[in-house]
Structures are given as C-alpha cells and as structure tokens.
Amino acid sequence: MRIENETKKNQGVPTKSSDFMGHIPISEIFYSIQGEGKYAGHPSVFVRVGGCNLKCPGFGEKGCDSYYAVDKSYKxxxxxxxxxxIKSEVSKYLNKNTHLVITGGEPTLFYKQLYPLVEWFKGQITIETNTTVDINFEKYPAYKKAAFAMSVKLSNSGEEYTKRVKKGIIASYVKNAPKSFFKFVIDRDLNDxxxxxTGETNAAVYCMPLGADREELEKNAPFVFGFCLKHGYCYSDRIHIRLFGKKKGV
Ligand code: SF4
Structure with a gap:
C-alpha cells in the first residue's frame, strides 16, 4: 500500500544534505510487510529517502531496486x-507490532536530520544502508537501538572498492548498534x-538471491540456498519481489 502524502511535490530538490535546512527528500512513505533480512515478515512503515552517494553501475535497474530514489531524473x-x-505520516499506521524501516537511496546521508524520528519511534527500527557514512553514535545515541541492515556493496556493483567498503565504519556500526546485520544480494559465489x-565482526550475515522479478529470483534462489548452507549464512528470501515483482510502494 502506498501512502500519498499531502506535502507538495518539490520541483527543485537540492543535492547536498547541508542544503536542505532541516528538510529531507522523501521518495515515498508506505505501509507493508518487510520482505527481506532479519525482520522479514514484520508489518512495517517504510520511509524511503531520496539520493545516494553511490551509483552501482554494475546493477543498472537489476540490483538497485530503488533506482527511483537514486536516479536524479526522478527528483x-x-x-x-x-x-x-514524516512522523505524522508514520503515525497513521502504528500499532504495537509495527516496525519502522528507514531506507533509500542512502538514508544515512541525512542521519542528523532524521535523528528526531529515530528518538521518537518506540518500536524496532531498521536502517537499510550501504554503510559508507560515518555516524557519530556518541552525539546521536538513539541510533544505538536501531538495527542497521548493512548492505555493503560487492564487486558486482561496479563501484570501486575504496568507495564501497569502509571497514572502520562497518566496525563502528556493529560495535555501537549490536542488532545490526549484513545483507548481500548475490547470484554467484562471492564468498571471498x-x-x-564480514570476517572481523560477529554480525549475522544474510544472503538473498539477485532478482528484479519473480523469474530471476527463482532462478538464483537454489544457488543462494546452497551457498548459505555451505558457508553458514542465513538465507533471506525477498517476499515483495516474489509477490509483486517491480511494483513500487509494496
Ligand atoms: S548503494 Fe544501494 S541505493 Fe545506492 S545506488 Fe547502490 S544499490 Fe542503489
């Protein structure tokens, strides 16, 4: 279900987080079931932030399933x-079991502006991130209660290693927010x-099949299932792709 909020569409979204004057570019807010990772199956309100600091040219529209929150032509x-x-929209869908998922794009680019939302929400929060933005956990301690779904990009993203892997930042997320976990989308053996x-941390590792639609997901799923068994990782399906394919807001 997609929530169309009342806020007027912005026709000239700036490009630097410092330009936003306390406002955050929001691609969509909707209520659905978390489709993947540690909290798959939980009813959740999704707040999708626009903009990302990576491009992942290796994925095209296949891997970056939120291209409409990244590609500037959708601004x-x-x-x-x-x-x-944002709180007002989120409030419409709360009950005692609702989770909050802050996703993107790359939502941590706006972690300072989003802090009052994280402080305010009392249930489980997941922040889906590429784990390249350093968060000051001492100054913004409410982030310690969140689970960061650390989707660190692998070589199949087409990004340079030094841009996509920031080991000091990964270690900081795992140490300060202990519910955090890794989440990788794969279609081949990228275990090395x-x-x-992940080797220097004790965070759980979830692997999911690459697939922009049900057909591709089902093609890759048996390999990922066996890969997880072999290496002791958690298998995660992608419920929303299995049920809805490329549809937005589900
Ligand atoms: S980091 Fe994630 S949101 Fe950003 S371009 Fe890559 S896949 Fe898309």
Whole structure:
C-alpha cells in the first residue's frame, strides 16, 4: 500500500544534505510487510529517502531496486518533508507490532536530520544502508537501538572498492548498534569478498538471491540456498519481489 502524502511535490530538490535546512527528500512513505533480512515478515512503515552517494553501475535497474530514489531524473517526484510531517505520516499506521524501516537511496546521508524520528519511534527500527557514512553514535545515541541492515556493496556493483567498503565504519556500526546485520544480494559465489568484509565482526550475515522479478529470483534462489548452507549464512528470501515483482510502494 502506498501512502500519498499531502506535502507538495518539490520541483527543485537540492543535492547536498547541508542544503536542505532541516528538510529531507522523501521518495515515498508506505505501509507493508518487510520482505527481506532479519525482520522479514514484520508489518512495517517504510520511509524511503531520496539520493545516494553511490551509483552501482554494475546493477543498472537489476540490483538497485530503488533506482527511483537514486536516479536524479526522478527528483521531481521526491518531496521535501520535515520530521514532524514524516512522523505524522508514520503515525497513521502504528500499532504495537509495527516496525519502522528507514531506507533509500542512502538514508544515512541525512542521519542528523532524521535523528528526531529515530528518538521518537518506540518500536524496532531498521536502517537499510550501504554503510559508507560515518555516524557519530556518541552525539546521536538513539541510533544505538536501531538495527542497521548493512548492505555493503560487492564487486558486482561496479563501484570501486575504496568507495564501497569502509571497514572502520562497518566496525563502528556493529560495535555501537549490536542488532545490526549484513545483507548481500548475490547470484554467484562471492564468498571471498563476503568473508573479507564480514570476517572481523560477529554480525549475522544474510544472503538473498539477485532478482528484479519473480523469474530471476527463482532462478538464483537454489544457488543462494546452497551457498548459505555451505558457508553458514542465513538465507533471506525477498517476499515483495516474489509477490509483486517491480511494483513500487509494496
Ligand atoms: S548503494 Fe544501494 S541505493 Fe545506492 S545506488 Fe547502490 S544499490 Fe542503489
């Protein structure tokens, strides 16, 4: 279900987080079931932030399933919202079991602006991130209660290693936010890379099949299932792709 909020569409979203004057570019807010990772199956309100610091040219539209929150040609569809407006939208869907998922794009680019939302929300929060933005956990301690779904990009993203893997930042997330976990989308044996990225931490590792639609997901799923068994990783399906394919807001 997609929530169309009342905030007027922004026609000129700036490009630097410092330009937003307390507002955050929001691609969409919707209520759905978390489709993947540690909290798959939980009813959740999703707040999708627009903009990303990576491009992942290796994925095209296949891997970056939120291209409409990354590609600048979609900027006119993003809405600038302040935290009170976001809280008001989120509030419409709360019950005692609802999780909050802050996703993107790359939501940590706006972690300072989003902080009042994280402080305010009382249930489980997941922040889906590429883990390249350093968060000051001492100054913004409410982030310690969140689970960061650390989707560190592998070589199949087409990004340079030094841009996509920041080991000091990964270590900081795991140490300060102990519910955090790794989440990798794969279609081939990339275990050397996964081990190199995750080996120095004790965070759980979830692997999911690459697939922009049900057909591709089902093609890759048996390999990922066996890969997880072999290496002792958690298998995660992608419920929303299995049920809805490329549809937005589900
Ligand atoms: S880091 Fe994630 S959101 Fe950003 S371009 Fe890559 S896949 Fe898309």
């Amino acid at each position: 006119s569809e993003w809405k600038l919202m302040n935290v009170e407006e 890379e996964i081990k190199e990225i």
